Amino acid sequence: MQSKPSALKILDVASVLALAVAIYLALIYAPEEATMGQVQRVFYFHIATAWVGMLGFVAAAVAGIAYLRTQNPKWDIAEVAAVEISAVFFFITIVLGSIWARPIWNTWWTWDPRLTTAAITELIYVAYFMLREGVEDPDRRARFGAVYTLIGSLSVPITFFSIRLFRTIHPVVIGSADPSATGTFAMVPGMQVAFFFALFAFTVIFIDLFWNRIRMGQLAAKVEQLKLNLMH
């Protein structure tokens, strides 16, 4: 077994520390929002996890393009790692949004353009793993996966811009919101610190998880190769 690189060990520690600071800023440092109360604090992690989700889906599409160009399996491993991490974080985003919506919109879920496109994006990436499970040949699996993530990545800008293009009740925190949006608020400086640090912290966490997950994928590929060698 390969020992963990020192840089990755440092990144592991940095991720834990960044998460701890992000929690402090979100729960204690940032001021309480006047109309929504404490539930507004969910927003810091809601946006940060959404950012990681979208970042990973884009990274998966880039890895997909790299695989199609080079046919190098390392890009397939990176693609799977990115999709897996992002699917988990994007699921957290949807659940956090639903919890925030209950006291603010008086409902857990509504078929608003943003919520609908986000749900579709999540389902697209859950289906990605089903597709991979259904293909036996590793080369075909990697090729299908690459094309799928490339097409699936179209859902990312659609989800991002849905609140800017369609009439929606979902708030737009940065930029102008639809007048019918419910739960919009102005970010005071204390909130901005918590918000931008959460984005930074989750970016570090994503890189750390991504690196760890790629190493796991590489080891799994070695195991598969050893199995094949022993069978022949």
Add this chain to the structure above:
Amino acid sequence: MFPLDAPPDTSAYMIAGYAVFFIIAAIYIVSLLVRWRNINQDMTTLETIEKENKLKAEKASKPKKQKTAKKK
């Protein structure tokens, strides 16, 4: 709501939100650790089998060589 009104008590939803975040994140990290351990175990087992197979193959080829040397 008037601007001077106290904000509504929505702290239960905030706690629920962060609890959900930690639970899902913990489940994912545990799943990574378990899969990592299983892959490592598989790797160790397969390497051991490969070594044993090599030793067997060497042992099997040695007597044949000795026999052919004696005949000469």
